[in-house]
Structure formats: structure tokens, C-alpha cells
Amino acid sequence: MMSYVDQELTVEDMLADPIVQTLMRYDGVSASDVRHTIDQVNQNRPENAIDDLASNVWATGPDAAKPTAQVASHPRLHDTAA
Numbered sequence: 001m002m003s004y005v006d007q008e009l010t011v012e013d014m015l016a017d018p019i020v021q022t023l024m025r026y027d028g029v030s031a032s033d034v035r036h037t038i039d040q041v042n043q044n045r046p047e048n049a050i051d052d053l054a055s056n057v058w059a060t061g062p063d064a065a066k067p068t069a070q071v072a073s074h075p076r077l078h079d080t081a082a
Contacts (some may be wrong), residue, residue: 011035
């Protein structure tokens with residue numbers, strides 16, 4: 001029986017996992033590739049976009065229904081995977 005663990009692994013923990021390392025080798029992906037991709041995502045991630053949306057949803061007045069460009073383009077708002 002599997003037990004639920006209430007702790008997320010760090011990226012470094014995942015990269016150290018032998019199964020992950022095997023899959024990465026098979027796919028030709030290095031740990032530095034993963035770290036670089038994470039760094040790029042963090043640099044390009046809109047700050048507080050979800051907070052901006054929440055503020056805008058509860059706003060009233062003529063601009064209430066107009067999300068900022070940052071919010072409108074936020075990838076988490078267009079995620080179709082459920």
C-alpha cells in the first residue's frame with residue numbers, strides 16, 4: 001500500500017533520483033539543461049499575475065472587466081489540462 005507524503009521534493013532531490021536520471025539520459029537531457037530551463041521560466045514569469053487577476057475580479061467600475069495584459073497572457077489561466 002502506498003502512503004501519502006506531505007512533502008514536495010526539491011528539484012535537486014528529483015535530479016538525484018536514479019529513475020529520473022535514467023529517463024533524462026534516454027532523452028538526452030542534462031541536469032544543467034533542467035536548471036537552465038527553470039531559471040529561464042523564473043526570469044520570464046510575470047510577477048503577481050494571479051494576484052492581479054483576483055483584484056480585478058472583485059473590482060467594480062468601467063475597468064473591472066479589463067484584465068491587464070500580464071494577466072490575460074498568464075499561462076496558468078489558459079491551462080486546458082485538468
